[in-house]
Amino acid sequence: MIEGVPRPDRLFEQVPFIKYENRAEVDAFLGFRHVTGIKEWAPPEKAQFIAKLIDEGGLSYRQVMRKIGSKTDTVERNYIAYCILTQMEETEGLEVDEVENRFSVLFLSLRSKNVQEFLGVQGKFGIEPQNVKPPIDANNIDRLKEYSKWLFGDADTPPVVQDSREVDKFARVIASADGLEYLRSVRRPSLDKAFVIAGGDQEEVYELLSSATYNLQESLSSIHLYKGDERLISISKRLLANAEQLKKTLELD
Incomplete structure (x- = not known):
């Protein structure tokens, strides 16, 4: 008890409550x-x-x-x-x-x-x-x-959907005739494979290539300062090889 504050009557005998009719x-x-x-x-x-x-x-x-x-x-x-x-x-x-x-x-x-x-x-x-x-x-x-x-x-x-975070991917699949056909025809379908069949990774490809393009453009502003750097030369060779493969895959002139 707090000093100077009287103890309420029946303090430990009743529990205060509010009664509702229903x-x-x-x-x-x-x-x-x-x-x-x-x-x-x-x-x-x-x-x-x-x-x-x-x-x-x-x-x-x-x-x-x-x-x-x-x-x-x-x-x-x-x-x-x-x-x-x-x-x-x-x-x-x-x-x-x-x-x-x-x-x-x-x-x-x-x-x-x-x-x-x-x-x-x-x-x-x-x-x-x-x-x-x-x-x-x-x-x-x-x-x-x-x-x-x-x-x-x-x-x-x-x-097919193992986690609630996959519902958006699933939604993309069932909007595709090819994705639906895969889900319906395979005994144990994979959501990842269905997503690719439905073309769901296309936006991801756009984003990856766009990011690579912008990053390359940004690096060109100062890359001339490090022309003799061996690590930079090695990275650039890989970049050129990938660019050549991209050119062949997309049949670019």
């Missing part, structure tokens, strides 16, 4: 603490809570955003991802245990327009949540099964 009255606190706060739930639990606020509470995305302190587009993507998970649980022939364990992969993949178009859910974004269900139309169920197998695997094959 759970709905503490939803804002739960959402802020466990969805965007310091005691975060796992991704599927966050999405489930958001879905509860919408489905049972009748809230809009914006109202949920205000209640839990998140962004509206994040709320929307969580809700649609959870609706897809629920539909997968109800779809015959789909194993969803791993989907629940890697829900963040499902959530992150929906950022991509390519994934949205592949699953046919692009029209489910930007509308009222009450009109989202079912997120996957009947004519896209086969694609949903393919998507689930490639992202989460099944009893016979591991997932």
Whole structure:
């Protein structure tokens, strides 16, 4: 006790509390603490809570955003991802245990327009949540099964996407006819190989060559000062050899 401060009556006999009539009255606190706060739930639990606020509470995305302190587009993507998970649980022939364990992969993949178009859910974004269900139309169920197998695997094959950081690469692959054909025809496809087949490394090649060109241009401003340097001569010979190979590969005059 602090000297000079009287001890409250029944100090160790009662615990102070605030009583609410029902759970709905503490939803804002739960959402802020466990969805965007310091005691975060796992991704599927966050999405489930958001879905509860919408489905049972009748809230809009914006109202949920205000209640839990998140962004509206994040709320929307969580809700649609959870609706897809629920539909997968109800779809015959789909194993969803791993989907629940890697829900963040499902959530992150929906950022991509390519994934949205592949699953046919692009029209489910930007509308009222009450009109989202079912997120996957009947004519896209086969694609949903393919998507689930490639992202989460099944009893016979591991997932093509091993990490949530690979979802952008996967999105590039499924936008390519050649990339899709590879995924569908190979028993155990490799995402890296599918990415190359889909032409996904083309931008990387552009960037590498552009950087090399700019670096060479910059070095030419002072390279004449070190004409006799043996190390510089050795590096320059390698550069010329690579440039000659580039010329042959691209059939440059």
